[in-house]
Amino acid sequence: QVQLVESGGGLVQSGGSLKLSCKVSPFSLDYYTIGWFRQAPEKEREGVSCTRRSDGRPDDADSVKGRLTISRENAEHTVWLQMTNLKPEYTGVYYCVADPAPYDVVNCIPNLPEFGSTGQGTQVTVSA
Numbered sequence: 001q002v003q004l005v006e007s008g009g010g011l012v013q014s015g016g017s018l019k020l021s022c023k024v025s026p027f028s029l030d031y032y033t034i035g036w037f038r039q040a041p042e043k044e045r046e047g048v049s050c051t052r053r054s055d056g057r058p059d060d061a062d063s064v065k066g067r068l069t070i071s072r073e074n075a076e077h078t079v080w081l082q083m084t085n086l087k088p089e090y091t092g093v094y095y096c097v098a099d100p101a102p103y104d105v106v107n108c109i110p111n112l113p114e115f116g117s118t119g120q121g122t123q124v125t126v127s128a
Contacts (some may be wrong), residue, residue: 002027002117004096009122012086020081020122022096029056029074032098036070036081037112039121040092047112048094049081053102061109064090086126093121 008020024034035050049060049070058070067086072079079096097115 002032002098004098004117004119006094006096006119006122009094009124011125011127013127014087016086016126018083018086018124020083020094020096020124022079022081022119024077024079024096024098029072029077029079032100033103033108033115034072034079034096034098035108035112035115036068036079036094036096038090038092038094038124040089043092045113047109050103050108050112051079052104052108053100054104057105059105059108083124086124088126088128091124091126093123095119095121 003025005023012018033053037045037047039045048064048068051058051070051072069082096119097112098117099115
């Protein structure tokens with residue numbers, strides 16, 4: 001069973017930046033499609049960013065393009081979510097998820113909340 005441990009969340013002012021990390025063990029990132037979804041207060045879970053298993057290419061949801069960027073480093077078993085120019089509506093718990101299925105560009109982001117493995121989440125709070 002793959003294990004995912006997130007870190008890097010915190011409190012930041014509007015316009016600020018954070019970089020979330022997701023450490024993946026014990027298997028290689030090559031075996032998984034990996035991404036992030038968020039759960040904002042009183043809102044549905046929303047997939048935000050994905051790296052595809054097939055080629056590692058990143059995809060970010062249109063709603064977060066320009067503010068959230070996913071990247072991965074296989075040698076470090078780590079996936080990052082760079083968050084810039086944050087707004088209060090980005091407040092929520094961000095979860096790292098992984099699944100062995102080879103999701104494509106159309107299916108990855110919408111299915112992130114249903115992935116087989118989920119980390120414990122990290123809280124991001126953006127103050128006005």
